[in-house]
Structure formats: C-alpha cells, structure tokens
Amino acid sequence: MSGIRLWLLVIAMAIIALFIVAELRSSGRLTQFTSRIFDGGDLSRRAQRVNDAIDGALVTLGIERLESVREELGEDGAKRIAWEKSGRIPLGERLYRCNLEITNAVRSAGGEILRVRESDPDWRDLRTLDMRFGIEGVETHHLVLRESPRGAETPARQPTEEGPMIAIVIDDFGHNMSATTRGFLALDEPVTIAVLPHTPQAPAVAEAAHEAGKEVLVHLPMEPKGYPDVDPGDGALLLSQSTSEMGEMVRECISDVPYAVGANNHMGSRLTEDTSAMRSVMYVLKERGFFFVDSMTTPLSVARAEAARAGIPTARSSMFLDSTLDETGRRDVEGKLRALEELAKRKGVAIGICHPRQETLSALRRMLPGMRERGCRIVPVSRIVQ
Numbered sequence: 001m002s003g004i005r006l007w008l009l010v011i012a013m014a015i016i017a018l019f020i021v022a023e024l025r026s027s028g029r030l031t032q033f034t035s036r037i038f039d040g041g042d043l044s045r046r047a048q049r050v051n052d053a054i055d056g057a058l059v060t061l062g063i064e065r066l067e068s069v070r071e072e073l074g075e076d077g078a079k080r081i082a083w084e085k086s087g088r089i090p091l092g093e094r095l096y097r098c099n100l101e102i103t104n105a106v107r108s109a110g111g112e113i114l115r116v117r118e119s120d121p122d123w124r125d126l127r128t129l130d131m132r133f134g135i136e137g138v139e140t141h142h143l144v145l146r147e148s149p150r151g152a153e154t155p156a157r158q159p160t161e162e163g164p165m166i167a168i169v170i171d172d173f174g175h176n177m178s179a180t181t182r183g184f185l186a187l188d189e190p191v192t193i194a195v196l197p198h199t200p201q202a203p204a205v206a207e208a209a210h211e212a213g214k215e216v217l218v219h220l221p222m223e224p225k226g227y228p229d230v231d232p233g234d235g236a237l238l239l240s241q242s243t244s245e246m247g248e249m250v251r252e253c254i255s256d257v258p259y260a261v262g263a264n265n266h267m268g269s270r271l272t273e274d275t276s277a278m279r280s281v282m283y284v285l286k287e288r289g290f291f292f293v294d295s296m297t298t299p300l301s302v303a304r305a306e307a308a309r310a311g312i313p314t315a316r317s318s319m320f321l322d323s324t325l326d327e328t329g330r331r332d333v334e335g336k337l338r339a340l341e342e343l344a345k346r347k348g349v350a351i352g353i354c355h356p357r358q359e360t361l362s363a364l365r366r367m368l369p370g371m372r373e374r375g376c377r378i379v380p381v382s383r384i385v386q
C-alpha cells in the first residue's frame with residue numbers, strides 16, 4: 001500500500017512540475033533562466049537575442065522603412081547595447097496584434113516587457129504604440145510604432161475567390177545532392193528552390209529542380225552584419241566593392257545557377273540596408289529580366305524599394321519558418337506554417353522562407369496538403385511578385 005502512495009506522490013509531483021514549466025515557458029521566464037546559463041550573464045549578448053526577435057516580429061508584421069539607432073552605454077563598468085526604433089504600422093494592421101506579436105517574440109527571446117502604452121487618437125484619428133523592453137529591469141529597447149494614414153501605403157492584396165496564395169521558398173541549396181535535397185525536389189507542391197551560387201552542386205541542383213518542375217532562384221550571397229566573422233560564402237556582394245565589381249559579381253552568380261528566373265538574398269543584413277549597393281544589384285537583375293524577393297534579414301532593408309524603383313517585380317518574405325529554436329532546442333516549423341497560413345488568409349498572400357533540413361521537409365510533407373484543403377493555394381513565388 002505504501003508503494004502505491006509513493007507512486008501517486010511521484011505522479012502528483014511530476015504533474016505539478018509540468019504545470020510550473022508550462023507557466024515559466026508561457027511567461028518567458030524559462031527562456032530568461034536558460035539565457036543566463038548559456039549566455040553567461042552577458043547583457044549585450046542577451047539584448048542582441050531580444051533585438052533579433054523584435055526584428056523578426058517586425059518583418060512578420062510588414063513594418064518596413066524603420067528608423068533605428070543603436071548606441072553603447074556604460075553601466076558599472078560594463079558595456080551594453082540599447083536600441084531606439086520607430087516606424088509605421090502597415091495600413092489595415094491592428095495595434096493589438098502588433099503588441100501581441102512583438103511581446104510574444106520578446107518573451108520567447110528571454111526579454112522583459114517593461115512598459116507598453118497605446119496613445120489616444122490624434123487629430124487624424126491615428127494612434128501610437130510605445131513599447132519598452134529590457135533584461136532584468138535594465139531597458140535595452142524602446143520601440144515606437146505609428147498607425148499609417150490612409151493613402152500612405154498600398155493595402156495588402158485581399159484573398160481572391162480562388163483563395164489566398166502561399167509561396168514556400170527553400171534557401172541554401174547547392175552544397176550537395178543529398179536524400180534531403182531530393183526529397184524537397186520531389187514534393188508535390190510547387191515550392192521554389194533558391195540555389196546558392198559557387199557551391200559544389202549548384203548547377204546540378206538547379207537543373208534537377210527545373211526538371212522536377214520547380215521554380216529556381218539565385219540565392220545571392222550578401223554582406224551581413226558581423227562580417228567577416230559571419231561569412232556569407234564565396235562570391236559574396238560586399239560594401240567594399242565598386243559598382244562595376246558588384247555588378248560583375250551578380251552576373252557570375254547568375255551564370256552559376258541555370259534556369260533561374262529571379263533572385264533573393266542570402267544573409268545581407270548590412271548590404272540590403274545600403275541604397276547604392278541595392279541599385280547596383282537591381283541594375284543587373286533588370287538587365288536579365290529577373291524579379292527579386294527580399295528575404296528581409298533586416299527590417300531596415302531598402303532592397304524592395306530599390307527593386308520597385310528599377311521597375312523590377314518584387315515581393316518580401318513574410319517570415320522564416322525554421323530559423324529559430326524554442327526553449328527545448330526544437331524548431332516549430334509546423335507552428336510557423338500555421339502562422340503563415342493565417343497571415344495569407346488575412347492579407348491575401350504570404351511568403352515563407354525555410355532551409356533544406358530534414359525536419360523542415362517532414363513538416364512540409366505533413367502540412368502542405370492540409371493547407372491546400374483549407375483553401376490556400378501553394379504557388380511559385382513568381383505568382384506573388386508584383
């Protein structure tokens with residue numbers, strides 16, 4: 001009898017522990033705890049994680065032309081980074097959803113919500129969302145988002161009678177012709193294959209994708225923040241290159257990926273913020289009749305604006321589907337695909353970017369048929385650019 005009581009006690013304690021973990025996870029405190037362990041208490045490193053999460057949420061919300069200031073501050077002899085960001089919420093987007101998306105992202109990255117205020121409507125009936133975030137009570141981010149006046153932006157396309165359109169772009173092909181690579185090419189849905197030039201199997205993968213009826217993009221390697229420690233690979237476009245050098249690099253990338261009809265950026269969080277560099281890139285893409293998909297590795301990207309200026313059909317990524325890890329070290333690709341479906345149903349179109357990982361392939365196999373059955377159309381990304 002005592003053995004039964006002991007087992008009941010163990011089971012009860014396990015249930016209580018599960019409830020505690022679930023509560024810590026939902027509040028973000030579990031991530032804060034693990035961040036202290038794995039980041040060694042480094043405030044700047046933890047603040048960078050929060051910043052990356054905020055940028056990802058801003059991209060998902062469609063917030064572009066963001067103004068951002070980063071400065072180093074000293075505190076007790078230690079250095080930390082603080083960000084001030086401001087921008088406009090796309091026409092038709094709701095403040096409460098912006099609040100929810102961003103606060104969830106901050107909590108998942110181990111940050112704290114210090115203050116969130118929504119202003120009263122101004123004389124144009126527009127409101128402002130003022131958000132302050134930090135780590136262990138230290139403010140690291142101040143974000144101000146303003147509603148857009150009518151006529152300031154083009155509203156998102158609404159779903160047609162045929163249903164919302166979703167494009168899935170899989171990046172970083174070309175390193176090998178593995179079973180996982182062949183699995184992506186064998187998908188029944190018309191996913192788009194982005195091939196990284198100057199990789200060992202780039203021409204072969206591009207040809208195999210074309211033979212499989214998949215649309216092919218040149219995945220242009222571009223300078224990221226953190227370069228050269230963060231390496232975009234061979235043949236990368238760098239800010240140190242002249243206009244003519246950059247143009248020639250783009251042409252070489254295109255020549256290495258047969259059957260490509262458009263391009264998107266690999267990394268490029270620094271290069272895509274530079275107007276002059278993006279004009280050089282778009283000049284060559286225009287010359288080749290390509291379209292451009294901005295992977296949105298930074299919400300400060302000017303790539304899409306420069307593509308439109310050059311008269312190139314263009315679109316932006318809505319979200320990355322498999323780039324971030326949760327507290328358990330897993331990638332919730334299925335959860336991201338559900339969010340992409342919801343976004344497409346609200347806005348008419350959505351583009352998700354992912355990578356040639358086995359877990360991503362498995363998630364696409366499970367999820368794409370159901371998305372189609374629920375009224376979404378999986379289309380090549382060229383159907384969405386405009």
